[in-house]
Amino acid sequence: MQQVPFIAVEGPIGVGKTSLSRKIAKHFNFHLLKEIVEENPFLGKFYDDIKAWSFQTEMFFLCNRYKQIEDIDKLYLSKNKPVIADYHIMKNMIFAKRTLSGYQLEKYEKIYHILMDDMPKPNVLIYLDASLDTLLHRIDQRGRTIEENIQPAYLEQLKYDYQSYMDNFEQTHPNIPVIRIDGDSLDFIKYQADLEAIFTKVKPHIAEGVL
DSSP states (O other): OOSSOEEEEEOSTTSOHHHHHHHHHHHHTOEEEOOOOTTOTTHHHHHHOHHHHHHHHHHHHHHHHHHHHHHHHHHTGGGTOOEEESSOTTHHHHHHHHHOOHHHHHHHHHHHHHHHTTSOOOSEEEEEEOOHHHHHHHHHHHTOGGGTTOOHHHHHHHHHHHHHHHHHHHHHOTTSOEEEEETTTOOTTTOHHHHHHHHHHHGGGSOTTOO
């Protein structure tokens, strides 16, 4: 595990990962790593026809995230500069296993492991979750054109996938702290007290001398 803090915020679409990551980065003076989403040229087509465009969509995300993490390692982590990301690279497999099958999934998994097995991975994970109604409401509020055709059934499946993956992650990675946050009961956008409560949960997992 890297000594320098490398925190990832994860959770289903619309839960508030980027918003929380920004606030934590500002509060603790971490570098913020944001995932590339809207730049993906296949994403709008993917939400229109998941089966037809899943492989292209997932490969674009994988290659761009690989490059991002490579740069983050060279420019920040290797220089003992803490980082918070609004995604964990494991999300690639969560989405791929939902949208790919057969030979495509087998091919994707091979490429994923070739690219990522020797890359740095977060040593603290913040898992944001919320009800389907909350997710749909937040997606509607932010009004991204590429997300207009997200189906509630797909989002509900994805939420289940995240829950299952996170349960397994905690069992298989006991040395990596997972901070679970209920996005229905804590509104860190609207209420400063809720945000401060999250900061309090995060602070013990940050190495002394970094702040």
